[in-house]
Amino acid sequence: MRVFWVAYDTLYxxxxxxxxxxxxxxxxxxxFASLAMSNYLTSAGPAWHDLFRKYIxxxxxxxxxxxAQMLLTPFVVIISALAAQDMYRGEAEQIYLTGGLSKPVAFxxxxxxxxxxxxxxxxxxxxxxxxxxxxxxxxxxxxSMVGILAKLLLNSVALSFLVCSLIGLTKVVVVGITPILISxxxxxxxxxxxxxxxxxxxxxxxxxxxxxxxxxxxGFDSPHILMKYQDLSPWHGTFSLVAFIAFFLLASAVxxxxxxx
Amino acid sequence: MSEAxxxxxxxxxxxxxxxxxxxxxxxxIPQGKITALIGKNGTGKTTTIKMIMGYLRPTTGKVVVGGKxxxxxxxxxxxxxxxxxxxxxxxxxxxxxxESLAGMRGLRYREVKPFLEIARDLLELHPHWKxxxxxCSKGTRQKVGIIQAFMHNPQLVILDxxxxxxxxxxxxxxxxxxxxxxxxxxSIIISSHNLKEIEDQADYYMFFHQNRIIKTAGAEELExxxxxxxxxxxxxxxSLLPQLAxxxxxxxxxxxxxxxxxxxNQVLSxxxxxxIGVKNVQAAGANLESYFLNLxxxxxxxx
Numbered sequence: 001m002r003v004f005w006v007a008y009d010t011l012y013x014x015x016x017x018x019x020x021x022x023x024x025x026x027x028x029x030x031x032f033a034s035l036a037m038s039n040y041l042t043s044a045g046p047a048w049h050d051l052f053r054k055y056i057x058x059x060x061x062x063x064x065x066x067x068a069q070m071l072l073t074p075f076v077v078i079i080s081a082l083a084a085q086d087m088y089r090g091e092a093e094q095i096y097l098t099g100g101l102s103k104p105v106a107f108x109x110x111x112x113x114x115x116x117x118x119x120x121x122x123x124x125x126x127x128x129x130x131x132x133x134x135x136x137x138x139x140x141x142x143x144s145m146v147g148i149l150a151k152l153l154l155n156s157v158a159l160s161f162l163v164c165s166l167i168g169l170t171k172v173v174v175v176g177i178t179p180i181l182i183s184x185x186x187x188x189x190x191x192x193x194x195x196x197x198x199x200x201x202x203x204x205x206x207x208x209x210x211x212x213x214x215x216x217x218x219g220f221d222s223p224h225i226l227m228k229y230q231d232l233s234p235w236h237g238t239f240s241l242v243a244f245i246a247f248f249l250l251a252s253a254v255x256x257x258x259x260x261x
Numbered sequence: 262m263s264e265a266x267x268x269x270x271x272x273x274x275x276x277x278x279x280x281x282x283x284x285x286x287x288x289x290i291p292q293g294k295i296t297a298l299i300g301k302n303g304t305g306k307t308t309t310i311k312m313i314m315g316y317l318r319p320t321t322g323k324v325v326v327g328g329k330x331x332x333x334x335x336x337x338x339x340x341x342x343x344x345x346x347x348x349x350x351x352x353x354x355x356x357x358x359x360e361s362l363a364g365m366r367g368l369r370y371r372e373v374k375p376f377l378e379i380a381r382d383l384l385e386l387h388p389h390w391k392x393x394x395x396x397c398s399k400g401t402r403q404k405v406g407i408i409q410a411f412m413h414n415p416q417l418v419i420l421d422x423x424x425x426x427x428x429x430x431x432x433x434x435x436x437x438x439x440x441x442x443x444x445x446x447x448s449i450i451i452s453s454h455n456l457k458e459i460e461d462q463a464d465y466y467m468f469f470h471q472n473r474i475i476k477t478a479g480a481e482e483l484e485x486x487x488x489x490x491x492x493x494x495x496x497x498x499x500s501l502l503p504q505l506a507x508x509x510x511x512x513x514x515x516x517x518x519x520x521x522x523x524x525x526n527q528v529l530s531x532x533x534x535x536x537i538g539v540k541n542v543q544a545a546g547a548n549l550e551s552y553f554l555n556l557x558x559x560x561x562x563x564x
Binding site for chain 1: 311314316317318333334336337338340341342343344345346347348350351352353361362364365366367368395406409410412413415
Protein backbone atom coordinates (compact mmCIF):
# COMPACT_ATOMS: atom_id res chain seq x y z
CA MET A 1 0.00 0.00 0.00
CA ARG A 2 2.88 2.34 0.79
CA VAL A 3 4.10 2.06 -2.78
CA PHE A 4 0.86 3.51 -4.14
CA TRP A 5 1.05 6.45 -1.75
CA VAL A 6 4.60 7.13 -2.93
CA ALA A 7 3.44 6.94 -6.57
CA TYR A 8 0.57 9.31 -5.71
CA ASP A 9 3.04 11.68 -4.08
CA THR A 10 5.32 11.48 -7.12
CA LEU A 11 2.49 12.61 -9.35
CA TYR A 12 1.93 15.55 -7.05
CA UNK A 13 5.65 16.29 -7.16
CA UNK A 14 5.72 16.26 -10.96
CA UNK A 15 2.46 18.06 -11.52
CA UNK A 16 3.05 21.59 -10.43
CA UNK A 17 0.59 24.01 -11.95
CA UNK A 18 3.13 25.09 -14.57
CA UNK A 19 3.87 21.51 -15.62
CA UNK A 20 0.18 20.68 -15.81
CA UNK A 21 -0.55 23.63 -18.08
CA UNK A 22 2.57 23.05 -20.16
CA UNK A 23 1.75 19.35 -20.63
CA UNK A 24 -1.69 20.14 -22.02
CA UNK A 25 -0.34 22.99 -24.14
CA UNK A 26 2.30 20.77 -25.75
CA UNK A 27 -0.17 17.97 -26.52
CA UNK A 28 -2.64 20.38 -28.10
CA UNK A 29 0.10 22.23 -29.98
CA UNK A 30 1.39 18.95 -31.47
CA UNK A 31 -2.08 17.95 -32.66
CA PHE A 32 -3.05 21.31 -34.11
CA ALA A 33 0.33 22.00 -35.70
CA SER A 34 0.17 18.57 -37.36
CA LEU A 35 -3.33 19.30 -38.64
CA ALA A 36 -2.22 22.68 -39.93
CA MET A 37 0.63 21.09 -41.86
CA SER A 38 -1.53 18.39 -43.41
CA ASN A 39 -3.28 20.57 -46.01
CA TYR A 40 -6.56 19.96 -44.20
CA LEU A 41 -7.05 23.65 -43.60
CA THR A 42 -5.99 24.69 -47.13
CA SER A 43 -8.05 22.13 -49.08
CA ALA A 44 -11.04 23.98 -50.39
CA GLY A 45 -14.40 22.37 -49.78
CA PRO A 46 -15.70 18.85 -48.95
CA ALA A 47 -14.98 17.54 -52.45
CA TRP A 48 -11.27 18.19 -52.07
CA HIS A 49 -11.35 16.68 -48.62
CA ASP A 50 -12.93 13.50 -50.03
CA LEU A 51 -10.48 13.35 -52.88
CA PHE A 52 -7.36 13.85 -50.78
CA ARG A 53 -8.58 12.42 -47.47
CA LYS A 54 -6.12 9.55 -47.53
CA TYR A 55 -3.15 11.85 -48.19
CA ILE A 56 -4.24 14.44 -45.66
CA UNK A 57 -4.62 11.67 -43.09
CA UNK A 58 -1.14 10.35 -43.90
CA UNK A 59 0.35 13.83 -43.67
CA UNK A 60 -1.43 14.48 -40.39
CA UNK A 61 -0.37 11.23 -38.74
CA UNK A 62 3.20 11.34 -40.06
CA UNK A 63 3.67 14.91 -38.85
CA UNK A 64 2.01 14.09 -35.54
CA UNK A 65 4.49 11.26 -34.85
CA UNK A 66 7.40 13.44 -35.93
CA UNK A 67 6.33 16.34 -33.69
CA ALA A 68 5.59 13.95 -30.86
CA GLN A 69 9.10 12.60 -31.04
CA MET A 70 10.53 16.05 -31.54
CA LEU A 71 8.63 17.75 -28.70
CA LEU A 72 6.91 15.30 -26.40
CA THR A 73 9.88 12.98 -25.89
CA PRO A 74 12.18 15.89 -24.92
CA PHE A 75 9.44 17.15 -22.62
CA VAL A 76 9.37 13.74 -20.94
CA VAL A 77 13.16 13.91 -20.62
CA ILE A 78 12.97 17.33 -18.93
CA ILE A 79 10.21 16.27 -16.55
CA SER A 80 12.10 13.07 -15.73
CA ALA A 81 15.21 15.14 -15.00
CA LEU A 82 13.24 17.35 -12.61
CA ALA A 83 11.68 14.34 -10.91
CA ALA A 84 15.05 12.59 -10.70
CA GLN A 85 16.59 15.71 -9.22
CA ASP A 86 14.26 15.36 -6.26
CA MET A 87 14.89 11.64 -6.04
CA TYR A 88 18.65 11.73 -6.08
CA ARG A 89 19.68 15.12 -4.80
CA GLY A 90 19.23 17.17 -1.68
CA GLU A 91 16.96 16.80 1.27
CA ALA A 92 13.62 16.75 -0.53
CA GLU A 93 13.59 12.95 -0.63
CA GLN A 94 15.07 12.32 2.81
CA ILE A 95 12.00 13.56 4.64
CA TYR A 96 10.06 10.68 3.08
CA LEU A 97 12.51 7.96 4.09
CA THR A 98 11.30 7.89 7.68
CA GLY A 99 8.43 6.18 9.44
CA GLY A 100 9.35 2.78 8.03
CA LEU A 101 9.43 3.61 4.32
CA SER A 102 12.30 1.60 2.85
CA LYS A 103 14.39 2.72 -0.09
CA PRO A 104 13.26 -0.12 -2.42
CA VAL A 105 9.59 0.72 -1.78
CA ALA A 106 10.23 4.44 -2.17
CA PHE A 107 12.09 3.88 -5.45
CA UNK A 108 9.37 1.60 -6.81
CA UNK A 109 6.74 4.20 -5.95
CA UNK A 110 8.71 7.02 -7.53
CA UNK A 111 9.24 5.08 -10.76
CA UNK A 112 5.60 4.00 -10.81
CA UNK A 113 4.50 7.63 -10.43
CA UNK A 114 6.83 8.73 -13.21
CA UNK A 115 5.55 5.97 -15.49
CA UNK A 116 1.94 6.90 -14.81
CA UNK A 117 2.69 10.51 -15.73
CA UNK A 118 4.49 9.53 -18.96
CA UNK A 119 1.64 7.19 -19.85
CA UNK A 120 -0.96 9.89 -19.20
CA UNK A 121 0.96 12.28 -21.42
CA UNK A 122 1.01 9.89 -24.38
CA UNK A 123 -2.56 8.84 -23.67
CA UNK A 124 -3.62 12.50 -23.83
CA UNK A 125 -1.89 12.79 -27.19
CA UNK A 126 -3.63 9.66 -28.45
CA UNK A 127 -7.03 10.93 -27.28
CA UNK A 128 -6.48 14.39 -28.77
CA UNK A 129 -5.22 12.95 -32.07
CA UNK A 130 -8.05 10.39 -32.21
CA UNK A 131 -10.65 13.05 -31.49
CA UNK A 132 -9.18 15.25 -34.22
CA UNK A 133 -9.22 12.42 -36.78
CA UNK A 134 -12.84 11.61 -35.96
CA UNK A 135 -14.05 15.19 -35.75
CA UNK A 136 -12.45 16.21 -39.04
CA UNK A 137 -13.64 13.06 -40.78
CA UNK A 138 -10.13 12.26 -41.98
CA UNK A 139 -10.43 8.61 -41.06
CA UNK A 140 -10.75 6.18 -38.20
CA UNK A 141 -8.58 5.35 -35.25
CA UNK A 142 -6.36 2.61 -36.60
CA UNK A 143 -4.48 -0.09 -34.68
CA SER A 144 -1.22 1.25 -36.15
CA MET A 145 -1.85 4.52 -34.29
CA VAL A 146 -1.90 2.69 -30.99
CA GLY A 147 1.12 0.62 -31.98
CA ILE A 148 3.27 3.57 -33.02
CA LEU A 149 2.34 5.71 -30.04
CA ALA A 150 3.02 2.74 -27.75
CA LYS A 151 6.48 2.38 -29.25
CA LEU A 152 7.16 6.09 -28.89
CA LEU A 153 5.94 5.82 -25.30
CA LEU A 154 8.35 2.94 -24.66
CA ASN A 155 11.10 4.93 -26.28
CA SER A 156 10.46 7.89 -23.97
CA VAL A 157 10.39 5.52 -20.98
CA ALA A 158 13.82 4.19 -21.95
CA LEU A 159 15.12 7.75 -22.21
CA SER A 160 13.45 8.64 -18.92
CA PHE A 161 15.27 5.81 -17.14
CA LEU A 162 18.50 6.88 -18.84
CA VAL A 163 17.88 10.36 -17.39
CA CYS A 164 17.38 8.88 -13.90
CA SER A 165 20.62 6.91 -14.21
CA LEU A 166 22.58 9.94 -15.39
CA ILE A 167 21.30 12.15 -12.58
CA GLY A 168 21.82 9.37 -10.04
CA LEU A 169 25.37 9.03 -11.28
CA THR A 170 26.34 12.69 -11.65
CA LYS A 171 23.79 14.55 -9.49
CA VAL A 172 23.79 17.21 -12.21
CA VAL A 173 20.42 18.08 -13.75
CA VAL A 174 21.95 19.49 -16.93
CA VAL A 175 23.63 16.14 -17.60
CA GLY A 176 20.21 14.52 -17.16
CA ILE A 177 18.80 16.62 -19.97
CA THR A 178 21.45 15.53 -22.50
CA PRO A 179 19.36 12.57 -23.77
CA ILE A 180 17.37 15.20 -25.66
CA LEU A 181 20.43 15.63 -27.87
CA ILE A 182 20.69 11.88 -28.38
CA SER A 183 17.04 11.58 -29.35
CA UNK A 184 17.31 14.51 -31.75
CA UNK A 185 20.48 13.18 -33.34
CA UNK A 186 18.69 9.91 -33.82
CA UNK A 187 15.68 11.69 -35.27
CA UNK A 188 17.85 13.62 -37.71
CA UNK A 189 19.81 10.61 -38.93
CA UNK A 190 16.66 8.60 -39.48
CA UNK A 191 14.78 11.46 -41.02
CA UNK A 192 17.46 12.00 -43.62
CA UNK A 193 17.39 8.37 -44.63
CA UNK A 194 17.07 7.42 -48.27
CA UNK A 195 17.61 4.12 -49.97
CA UNK A 196 21.27 4.97 -50.48
CA UNK A 197 22.04 5.74 -46.87
CA UNK A 198 20.00 2.93 -45.37
CA UNK A 199 22.21 0.24 -44.04
CA UNK A 200 25.44 2.21 -43.86
CA UNK A 201 27.61 1.86 -40.79
CA UNK A 202 26.51 5.07 -39.05
CA UNK A 203 22.86 4.36 -39.61
CA UNK A 204 23.12 0.83 -38.35
CA UNK A 205 25.08 1.91 -35.30
CA UNK A 206 22.46 4.53 -34.45
CA UNK A 207 19.65 2.11 -34.95
CA UNK A 208 21.20 -0.58 -32.83
CA UNK A 209 21.81 1.92 -30.07
CA UNK A 210 18.46 3.63 -30.41
CA UNK A 211 16.44 1.03 -32.19
CA UNK A 212 12.91 2.31 -32.22
CA UNK A 213 13.13 4.40 -35.33
CA UNK A 214 14.59 1.69 -37.55
CA UNK A 215 13.39 1.94 -41.07
CA UNK A 216 13.63 -0.08 -44.24
CA UNK A 217 12.99 1.87 -47.42
CA UNK A 218 11.26 -0.86 -49.41
CA GLY A 219 12.54 0.60 -52.65
CA PHE A 220 11.36 4.18 -52.21
CA ASP A 221 13.83 6.95 -52.87
CA SER A 222 11.86 9.46 -50.85
CA PRO A 223 9.65 7.56 -48.47
CA HIS A 224 6.71 9.32 -46.87
CA ILE A 225 7.20 10.27 -43.26
CA LEU A 226 4.33 8.07 -42.12
CA MET A 227 5.94 5.03 -43.73
CA LYS A 228 9.03 5.54 -41.65
CA TYR A 229 6.98 5.30 -38.51
CA GLN A 230 4.94 2.35 -39.73
CA ASP A 231 8.14 0.39 -40.20
CA LEU A 232 9.35 1.10 -36.71
CA SER A 233 11.30 -1.31 -34.63
CA PRO A 234 12.40 -4.64 -36.09
CA TRP A 235 13.07 -7.57 -33.78
CA HIS A 236 16.49 -6.37 -32.76
CA GLY A 237 14.98 -2.99 -32.04
CA THR A 238 12.32 -4.32 -29.71
CA PHE A 239 14.87 -6.51 -27.98
CA SER A 240 17.31 -3.65 -27.58
CA LEU A 241 14.62 -1.32 -26.30
CA VAL A 242 13.48 -3.75 -23.61
CA ALA A 243 17.11 -4.46 -22.71
CA PHE A 244 17.84 -0.72 -22.41
CA ILE A 245 14.78 -0.16 -20.23
CA ALA A 246 15.75 -3.04 -17.93
CA PHE A 247 19.37 -1.95 -17.73
CA PHE A 248 18.65 1.71 -17.00
CA LEU A 249 15.94 0.79 -14.49
CA LEU A 250 18.36 -1.48 -12.65
CA ALA A 251 21.09 1.16 -12.75
CA SER A 252 18.67 3.80 -11.44
CA ALA A 253 17.57 1.49 -8.63
CA VAL A 254 21.12 0.67 -7.55
CA UNK A 255 22.11 4.34 -7.62
CA UNK A 256 19.05 5.21 -5.53
CA UNK A 257 19.91 2.58 -2.91
CA UNK A 258 23.53 3.65 -2.54
CA UNK A 259 23.08 7.39 -2.96
CA UNK A 260 24.58 9.59 -0.28
CA UNK A 261 23.53 13.19 0.09
CA MET B 262 25.99 1.03 23.57
CA SER B 263 24.32 1.22 26.92
CA GLU B 264 20.53 1.18 27.06
CA ALA B 265 20.55 4.78 28.22
CA UNK B 266 21.93 5.95 24.89
CA UNK B 267 19.76 6.30 21.81
CA UNK B 268 22.67 7.08 19.46
CA UNK B 269 26.33 6.10 19.63
CA UNK B 270 29.04 7.33 17.28
CA UNK B 271 32.11 5.14 17.51
CA UNK B 272 35.31 6.53 15.98
CA UNK B 273 33.23 8.05 13.21
CA UNK B 274 34.87 10.12 10.50
CA UNK B 275 33.41 11.32 7.24
CA UNK B 276 35.48 12.65 4.36
CA UNK B 277 34.12 14.29 1.21
CA UNK B 278 37.04 13.48 -1.03
CA UNK B 279 39.93 15.32 0.60
CA UNK B 280 37.64 17.61 2.57
CA UNK B 281 36.73 16.55 6.10
CA UNK B 282 33.08 16.44 7.12
CA UNK B 283 33.44 15.08 10.63
CA UNK B 284 36.57 13.72 12.26
CA UNK B 285 36.95 11.04 14.89
CA UNK B 286 33.64 11.33 16.71
CA UNK B 287 33.14 9.26 19.81
CA UNK B 288 29.89 10.28 21.36
CA UNK B 289 26.87 8.78 23.09
CA ILE B 290 23.60 10.68 22.89
CA PRO B 291 21.38 9.99 25.89
CA GLN B 292 17.89 8.58 25.50
CA GLY B 293 14.86 10.66 26.37
CA LYS B 294 16.77 13.95 26.39
CA ILE B 295 16.84 17.01 24.19
CA THR B 296 20.31 17.13 22.73
CA ALA B 297 21.55 20.28 21.02
CA LEU B 298 24.25 20.29 18.36
CA ILE B 299 26.10 23.59 18.59
CA GLY B 300 28.73 24.84 16.20
CA LYS B 301 29.58 27.28 13.44
CA ASN B 302 28.51 26.66 9.84
CA GLY B 303 30.39 23.83 8.14
CA THR B 304 31.70 22.22 11.31
CA GLY B 305 29.95 18.91 10.75
CA LYS B 306 26.57 19.15 12.47
CA THR B 307 24.46 18.31 9.42
CA THR B 308 26.95 15.62 8.35
CA THR B 309 26.57 14.02 11.78
CA ILE B 310 22.78 14.19 11.53
CA LYS B 311 22.81 12.59 8.09
CA MET B 312 25.03 9.77 9.29
CA ILE B 313 22.66 9.15 12.18
CA MET B 314 19.76 9.10 9.71
CA GLY B 315 21.67 6.68 7.48
CA TYR B 316 21.76 9.06 4.51
CA LEU B 317 25.55 9.25 4.63
CA ARG B 318 27.92 6.37 5.22
CA PRO B 319 30.82 7.12 7.57
CA THR B 320 34.23 6.82 5.93
CA THR B 321 35.44 5.11 9.10
CA GLY B 322 33.75 4.09 12.32
CA LYS B 323 30.26 2.98 13.19
CA VAL B 324 26.96 4.70 13.89
CA VAL B 325 24.55 2.85 16.17
CA VAL B 326 20.96 3.98 16.62
CA GLY B 327 18.65 2.25 19.06
CA GLY B 328 21.21 -0.53 19.45
CA LYS B 329 21.43 -1.28 15.72
CA UNK B 330 24.27 -0.26 13.41
CA UNK B 331 23.29 1.96 10.50
CA UNK B 332 23.90 1.49 6.80
CA UNK B 333 22.48 3.09 3.67
CA UNK B 334 19.63 0.57 3.50
CA UNK B 335 18.59 0.71 7.14
CA UNK B 336 14.90 1.56 7.39
CA UNK B 337 14.09 4.47 9.70
CA UNK B 338 11.12 2.90 11.47
CA UNK B 339 11.01 5.01 14.56
CA UNK B 340 12.84 8.15 13.57
CA UNK B 341 11.33 11.50 12.63
CA UNK B 342 13.36 13.99 10.63
CA UNK B 343 13.12 17.62 9.72
CA UNK B 344 15.85 18.65 7.26
CA UNK B 345 17.26 22.13 7.00
CA UNK B 346 15.53 22.85 3.71
CA UNK B 347 12.00 21.65 3.04
CA UNK B 348 10.28 21.06 -0.26
CA UNK B 349 6.87 19.48 -0.57
CA UNK B 350 4.73 19.14 -3.71
CA UNK B 351 3.05 22.49 -4.11
CA UNK B 352 -0.40 21.32 -5.20
CA UNK B 353 -1.07 19.38 -2.00
CA UNK B 354 -3.22 21.02 0.60
CA UNK B 355 -1.75 20.79 4.08
CA UNK B 356 -4.34 18.18 5.07
CA UNK B 357 -3.74 16.11 1.92
CA UNK B 358 -0.01 16.09 2.55
CA UNK B 359 -0.45 14.59 6.00
CA GLU B 360 -2.87 12.03 4.60
CA SER B 361 -0.32 11.06 1.97
CA LEU B 362 2.56 10.96 4.47
CA ALA B 363 0.50 8.77 6.78
CA GLY B 364 -0.08 6.36 3.89
CA MET B 365 3.61 6.29 3.01
CA ARG B 366 4.45 5.55 6.64
CA GLY B 367 2.03 2.64 6.72
CA LEU B 368 -0.49 4.36 8.98
CA ARG B 369 -4.19 4.95 8.67
CA TYR B 370 -5.12 8.59 8.73
CA ARG B 371 -7.43 8.06 11.70
CA GLU B 372 -4.47 6.75 13.72
CA VAL B 373 -2.56 10.00 13.35
CA LYS B 374 -5.55 12.33 13.38
CA PRO B 375 -5.60 12.89 17.18
CA PHE B 376 -1.96 14.00 17.18
CA LEU B 377 -2.45 16.12 14.07
CA GLU B 378 -5.35 17.94 15.70
CA ILE B 379 -3.32 18.71 18.81
CA ALA B 380 -0.30 19.86 16.80
CA ARG B 381 -2.49 21.84 14.42
CA ASP B 382 -4.01 23.79 17.29
CA LEU B 383 -0.70 24.26 19.06
CA LEU B 384 1.07 25.58 15.97
CA GLU B 385 -2.01 27.47 14.75
CA LEU B 386 -2.20 25.66 11.43
CA HIS B 387 -5.98 25.47 11.38
CA PRO B 388 -6.58 28.39 8.98
CA HIS B 389 -4.11 26.88 6.50
CA TRP B 390 -5.33 23.27 6.62
CA LYS B 391 -7.18 23.45 3.31
CA UNK B 392 -4.72 25.76 1.56
CA UNK B 393 -2.27 24.42 -0.99
CA UNK B 394 1.36 24.41 0.09
CA UNK B 395 2.03 26.70 -2.85
CA UNK B 396 0.05 29.45 -1.16
CA CYS B 397 1.54 28.87 2.31
CA SER B 398 4.26 31.08 3.76
CA LYS B 399 7.71 29.74 4.64
CA GLY B 400 6.79 29.73 8.31
CA THR B 401 3.64 27.69 7.67
CA ARG B 402 5.59 25.16 5.62
CA GLN B 403 8.11 24.92 8.45
CA LYS B 404 5.28 24.12 10.86
CA VAL B 405 4.12 21.40 8.48
CA GLY B 406 7.67 20.03 8.46
CA ILE B 407 7.80 20.00 12.25
CA ILE B 408 4.48 18.19 12.58
CA GLN B 409 5.40 15.53 10.02
CA ALA B 410 8.54 14.72 11.99
CA PHE B 411 6.43 13.73 14.99
CA MET B 412 3.29 12.37 13.33
CA HIS B 413 4.25 8.68 13.29
CA ASN B 414 5.14 8.74 17.00
CA PRO B 415 8.87 8.13 16.58
CA GLN B 416 11.21 7.42 19.48
CA LEU B 417 13.93 9.64 18.06
CA VAL B 418 13.34 12.96 16.32
CA ILE B 419 16.10 14.86 14.57
CA LEU B 420 15.49 18.51 13.74
CA ASP B 421 17.90 20.58 11.69
CA UNK B 422 17.31 24.31 12.27
CA UNK B 423 13.66 23.76 13.22
CA UNK B 424 12.77 27.33 14.20
CA UNK B 425 13.73 28.91 10.89
CA UNK B 426 10.85 31.09 9.73
CA UNK B 427 8.84 30.78 12.95
CA UNK B 428 7.73 33.88 14.82
CA UNK B 429 8.52 34.19 18.57
CA UNK B 430 5.08 32.97 19.66
CA UNK B 431 5.34 29.92 17.42
CA UNK B 432 8.86 29.21 18.66
CA UNK B 433 7.44 29.09 22.17
CA UNK B 434 4.69 26.71 21.06
CA UNK B 435 7.20 24.61 19.16
CA UNK B 436 9.27 24.10 22.30
CA UNK B 437 6.05 23.32 24.14
CA UNK B 438 5.45 20.53 21.63
CA UNK B 439 9.01 19.35 22.12
CA UNK B 440 8.61 19.16 25.87
CA UNK B 441 5.31 17.29 25.52
CA UNK B 442 6.97 14.66 23.36
CA UNK B 443 10.01 14.47 25.58
CA UNK B 444 7.78 13.68 28.55
CA UNK B 445 6.52 10.71 26.56
CA UNK B 446 10.08 9.42 26.32
CA UNK B 447 10.99 10.72 22.88
CA SER B 448 14.67 11.56 22.33
CA ILE B 449 15.20 14.77 20.40
CA ILE B 450 18.30 16.02 18.62
CA ILE B 451 18.31 19.66 17.50
CA SER B 452 20.84 21.50 15.44
CA SER B 453 20.47 25.24 15.89
CA HIS B 454 22.41 28.46 15.59
CA ASN B 455 20.04 30.28 17.89
CA LEU B 456 21.80 29.62 21.16
CA LYS B 457 19.59 31.89 23.23
CA GLU B 458 16.46 29.90 22.52
CA ILE B 459 18.13 26.51 22.72
CA GLU B 460 19.82 27.01 26.08
CA ASP B 461 16.52 26.97 27.95
CA GLN B 462 15.43 23.75 26.28
CA ALA B 463 18.33 21.34 25.88
CA ASP B 464 19.47 18.80 28.45
CA TYR B 465 22.64 17.86 26.68
CA TYR B 466 25.02 19.68 24.36
CA MET B 467 27.48 18.63 21.70
CA PHE B 468 29.88 21.37 20.62
CA PHE B 469 31.39 21.20 17.15
CA HIS B 470 34.51 23.00 16.03
CA GLN B 471 36.75 22.41 13.03
CA ASN B 472 34.84 19.23 12.12
CA ARG B 473 35.30 17.66 15.53
CA ILE B 474 33.11 17.33 18.56
CA ILE B 475 35.24 19.30 20.97
CA LYS B 476 33.02 18.95 24.01
CA THR B 477 29.91 17.25 25.25
CA ALA B 478 28.20 18.53 28.35
CA GLY B 479 25.00 18.18 30.31
CA ALA B 480 22.94 21.30 30.97
CA GLU B 481 23.92 21.23 34.66
CA GLU B 482 27.59 21.23 33.72
CA LEU B 483 27.20 24.50 31.88
CA GLU B 484 25.86 26.29 34.91
CA UNK B 485 29.20 27.07 36.47
CA UNK B 486 31.87 26.12 34.03
CA UNK B 487 32.05 29.00 31.65
CA UNK B 488 34.02 31.59 33.57
CA UNK B 489 32.86 35.21 33.74
CA UNK B 490 31.63 37.55 31.05
CA UNK B 491 32.26 41.29 31.33
CA UNK B 492 30.12 43.51 29.15
CA UNK B 493 31.71 46.92 28.42
CA UNK B 494 30.30 50.19 27.11
CA UNK B 495 32.51 50.14 24.00
CA UNK B 496 34.61 47.77 21.95
CA UNK B 497 37.92 46.77 23.46
CA UNK B 498 40.84 48.44 21.62
CA UNK B 499 43.37 46.12 20.02
CA SER B 500 46.17 47.61 22.13
CA LEU B 501 44.69 45.98 25.24
CA LEU B 502 44.42 42.50 23.78
CA PRO B 503 47.95 41.24 24.64
CA GLN B 504 47.59 42.42 28.24
CA LEU B 505 44.17 40.76 28.57
CA ALA B 506 45.45 37.57 26.99
CA UNK B 507 48.06 37.22 29.75
CA UNK B 508 45.14 37.29 32.22
CA UNK B 509 43.32 34.39 30.44
CA UNK B 510 40.77 36.82 29.05
CA UNK B 511 39.44 36.68 25.52
CA UNK B 512 37.68 39.48 23.72
CA UNK B 513 34.70 39.56 21.40
CA UNK B 514 33.91 43.20 20.50
CA UNK B 515 32.55 44.60 23.78
CA UNK B 516 32.56 41.29 25.64
CA UNK B 517 35.47 40.07 27.71
CA UNK B 518 35.44 36.42 28.78
CA UNK B 519 37.54 35.62 31.81
CA UNK B 520 38.05 31.89 32.17
CA UNK B 521 40.00 32.10 35.46
CA UNK B 522 37.78 33.71 38.09
CA UNK B 523 40.81 34.44 40.27
CA UNK B 524 41.97 36.95 37.68
CA UNK B 525 38.66 38.76 37.35
CA ASN B 526 39.62 41.73 39.53
CA GLN B 527 42.83 42.25 37.60
CA VAL B 528 40.97 42.22 34.30
CA LEU B 529 38.47 44.76 35.64
CA SER B 530 41.35 46.99 36.76
CA UNK B 531 42.93 46.88 33.35
CA UNK B 532 39.66 47.87 31.72
CA UNK B 533 38.91 50.70 34.13
CA UNK B 534 42.45 52.08 33.85
CA UNK B 535 42.01 52.14 30.09
CA UNK B 536 38.90 54.27 30.51
CA ILE B 537 36.44 51.58 29.52
CA GLY B 538 33.16 51.47 31.42
CA VAL B 539 31.83 48.15 32.72
CA LYS B 540 28.13 47.65 32.06
CA ASN B 541 27.63 44.17 33.41
CA VAL B 542 29.49 41.24 34.94
CA GLN B 543 27.84 37.83 34.84
CA ALA B 544 28.71 34.18 35.09
CA ALA B 545 29.45 33.04 31.56
CA GLY B 546 28.33 29.56 32.49
CA ALA B 547 24.71 30.74 32.62
CA ASN B 548 24.96 31.80 29.00
CA LEU B 549 25.37 29.17 26.33
CA GLU B 550 26.72 31.66 23.84
CA SER B 551 29.49 32.79 26.19
CA TYR B 552 30.26 29.20 27.08
CA PHE B 553 30.55 28.29 23.44
CA LEU B 554 32.69 31.30 22.57
CA ASN B 555 34.89 30.63 25.55
CA LEU B 556 35.26 27.05 24.39
CA UNK B 557 36.33 28.23 20.95
CA UNK B 558 38.79 30.72 22.40
CA UNK B 559 40.34 27.99 24.48
CA UNK B 560 40.88 26.12 21.25
CA UNK B 561 38.50 23.27 22.01
CA UNK B 562 38.35 21.11 25.08
CA UNK B 563 38.23 17.60 26.35
CA UNK B 564 35.25 15.34 26.37
